[in-house]
Amino acid sequence: MKNNVFVEVKDLLTHNLRTSGIYIAFVAIVLLFTILTQGTLLSAENVTNIVLQNAHILIMALGMILVIVGGHIDLSVGSVLAFASAVSAVLVIRMGMPWWMGVLAAIIVGILVGVWQGFWVAYVGIPAFIVTLAGMLLFRGLTWLVLDNVSLSPFPGAYREIASGFLDGTFGAITIAEGQGLKAVPQTLDVFTLLIGVLAVGGIIVSSIRSRRTKQNYNQPVESMFLFVLKLVVISAVLLAFAAALAYNRGFPYVLIILAVLILVYQVVTNRTIFGRHVYAVGGNLAAARLSGVNVRSTNFWIFVNMGFLTGIAAAVFSSRSNGAQPGMGNMFELDVIAACFIGGASTMGGVGRVGGALIGGLVMAVMTNGMQLMGVPQSMQQIIKGLVLLLAVAFDIYNKRRAGQAR
Secondary structure (H helix, E strand, O other): HHHHHHHHHHHOOOOHHHHHHHHHHHHHHHHHHHOOOHHHHHHHHHHHHHHHHHHHHHHHHHHHHHHHHOEEEEEEHHHHHHHHHHHHHHHHHOOOHHHHHHHHHHHHHHHHHHHHHHHHHHHHOHHHHHHHHHHHHHHHHHHHHHHHHHHHOOOOOHHHHHHOOOOOOOEEEEEEEEOOOOOOOOEEEEEEHHHHHHHHHHHHHHHHHHHHHHHHHOOOOOOOOHHOOOOOOOHHHHHHHHHHHHHOOEEEHHHHHHHHHHHHHHHHHHOHHHHHHHHHHHOHHHHHHHHHHHHHHHHHHHHHHHHHHHHHHHHHHHHHHHEEOOOOOOOHHHHHHHHHHHHHHOOOOOOOOOOOHHHHHHHHHHHHHHHHHHOOHHHHHHHHHHHHHHHHHHHHHHHHHHHHHHHH
């Protein structure tokens, strides 16, 4: 029994390092910065701040992973986010329209940009690198034009709630410590947030069991019961700790509801839809995809429309958090989004990448940035470190491909 488990662990850390390595690295980075920040990194307030500060990056990473899997790249998402935010700000702040009109406008602008760029890539045949590089310049210029090169703020309270609102006290709270003194506040845990955490754990356990049984029915290899249970225990412990941190601080953020819904939707899109399979086929082997009857042009077009749609949502979230729109907002966001996907295991050649990996890659970048900020690391050094991490992630991808080729 022990020998079998040892062999499986060794296989996990070698042959399957591409998919498992990012999770191991994420845990190691969290532990490292927890020690270096003397526990501040995992404090309830800071965990909530990490979610709020990086939600827009994680939302765009859901779209970018499809772009990269399809064999493309999108350099324009930062500029598109700024442009969509600018339009939203003009409508809501300058023209006094309802807050929801601003959100709708940001999403529509994102979709229209996706249609524009998808047309040039899919139907004209210009490489996505060139189209989105042009888009990065074009939509940055349009942002300056729409804002008349000045900042607009503030948004009304309802708009700001998108990124700063919380579901706190919906089902009451559990008091874990009474306050001391006249001005003391009792320490409580939000019941709704804890319930969401428990339901999430239950959903993952049920899904994992079903997936394991399906593989066994088709005689596909599965890990031993020991490793399977160990994996579920670790994942459950992390999720419950995360839920407890949110419950202890301010409750369940609205923006996390948006992110959770999008994650569930895109897990289904990538794993269980024809479009998702076509994206992987186009990125994995373009010639074979064409011979198989895949409509390559349509697939590429909708990849970019989807990217624009998610960028519009991210624009609403980020402008809500920043409480306004500025000509320079979104600068360099595209690098964080692309880095999240590559660090999460996406291949530079297309055809490889998962939603879960992109999210973990985004969280790796988020934890590193937050940890370095807490430590007072200069901005210049932060950029150097993040650049090196991205370089190492791509080098690791190339190393895996060469090793796989030699194995054949």
